[in-house]
Amino acid sequence: MVKRRGLPQPGELVIVKISKINPHSAFAYLEEYGTEGMIHISEVSSGWVKDIRNFVKVGQTGVAKVMRIEDNHISLSLKRVDRNQENNKTKEYRLNQRAEKMLQMTAQAMKKTLEKAYEEVGFDLQDSFGSLYEGFKAALVNPQLLKERGVPEKWIEQMKIVAERTIVQKEFEFKARLFVKTYKPNGINIIKKILSAAEEDGLEVKYIAAPEYLVKYKSMNAKKGEREFVEKLEKLKSKDVEASFETIER
Numbered sequence: 689m690v691k692r693r694g695l696p697q698p699g700e701l702v703i704v705k706i707s708k709i710n711p712h713s714a715f716a717y718l719e720e721y722g723t724e725g726m727i728h729i730s731e732v733s734s735g736w737v738k739d740i741r742n743f744v745k746v747g748q749t750g751v752a753k754v755m756r757i758e759d760n761h762i763s764l765s766l767k768r769v770d771r772n773q774e775n776n777k778t779k780e781y782r783l784n785q786r787a788e789k790m791l792q793m794t795a796q797a798m799k800k801t802l803e804k805a806y807e808e809v810g811f812d813l814q815d816s817f818g819s820l821y822e823g824f825k826a827a828l829v830n831p832q833l834l835k836e837r838g839v840p841e842k843w844i845e846q847m848k849i850v851a852e853r854t855i856v857q858k859e860f861e862f863k864a865r866l867f868v869k870t871y872k873p874n875g876i877n878i879i880k881k882i883l884s885a886a887e888e889d890g891l892e893v894k895y896i897a898a899p900e901y902l903v904k905y906k907s908m909n910a911k912k913g914e915r916e917f918v919e920k921l922e923k924l925k926s927k928d929v930e931a932s933f934e935t936i937e938r
Contacts, residue, residue: 690784690820692720693811695762696754701769701777706748714744716752716764720781725762727752734767751777780819787820790854794846809843824851829908862905862917863936869899870929878928889920903933 696702696718704716704725712729732743744766751774752764769777788802795805813823816837826833827844828851834844870878883893883901892904905920907913918935925931 690720690781690788691722691806691810692814694721695723695757695760696721698754698756700754701751701773702754702764703777703781704750704752704764706744706746709741709744709746711740714740718762719749723760723762725752725754725764727764727766731755731763731765731767750774780821783821784819786854787824790824790847790850791820793854794843794850797846797850798842809839809847812837812839823847825855827851828855858908860907860910860913862907862914864903864917864921864933865896865936866893866901866903866921866924866931866933867899868901868924868929868931872928875929882924882926882929882931886920886924889923891920 702721702725703719705719706714707717707724708715714727714729714732715724716727717724727744729737729740732740737743750766751769752766753768753773755763755765755768757763791805791810792802795802798805800808809823810820813820813834817823817826823834824847827847831844831848834847835841839847868879868882869875872878886893886903890905892906894902894904896902903921905913905917907916921933924933
């Protein structure tokens with residue numbers, strides 16, 4: 689079970705499991721925080737609720753929003769979570785379940801318990817990167833970030849090994865229609881030189897029909913890759929040719 693330290697913050701979305709039902713409220717166990725919260729009957733559904741048992745069952749799991757915390761008493765709401773928020777939180781939780789298994793594998797390799805791993809690095813990864821999974825992704829693509837956040841090198845090394853075996857990185861592909869023409873006497877050679885430079889810069893260029901080309905670029909980072917792609921396309925423009933491009937939506 690994925691753990692987080694302390695208590696959730698008001699407005700936070702949490703994974704809950706209904707543990708008890710009263711006539712006008714239900715109690716739910718917050719899976720990540722190891723504590724209980726209460727859902728008032730008015731926060732179960734946006735419509736009128738005559739019988740709370742028609743909307744929640746003991747053992748039912750879902751996503752709730754933290755409304756208030758007073759003297760460690762947590763008030764929750766089900767009706768204030770829309771479908772998109774529920775899907776995103778559920779997806780995030782499943783990723784962190786995977787990450788917890790990765791943390792356990794890392795701990796075993798270092799002859800430590802999962803509880804000890806949480807104490808030494810797990811909770812700090814959540815605080816620094818927002819989640820265990822993002823912490824392991826950082827270990828894979830930029831271990832220096834973990835070092836800067838104070839994660840011991842022995843943990844970083846083993847986390848990277850586990851992440852390399854476990855995380856399959858998605859590759860993003862960007863496409864654009866490139867138009868290049870020139871009226872110079874040696875225009876063909878100029879265009880060939882420009883396209884050759886583009887390929888050396890990591891772009892894949894395919895001839896369509898003069899003056900049009902299909903250009904592709906691949907990256908493991910969606911936002912950074914998109915920015916790099918446009919920058920590389922802009923570099924193709926010069927005083928010797930007329931060059932323009934239209935990006936193709938992915």
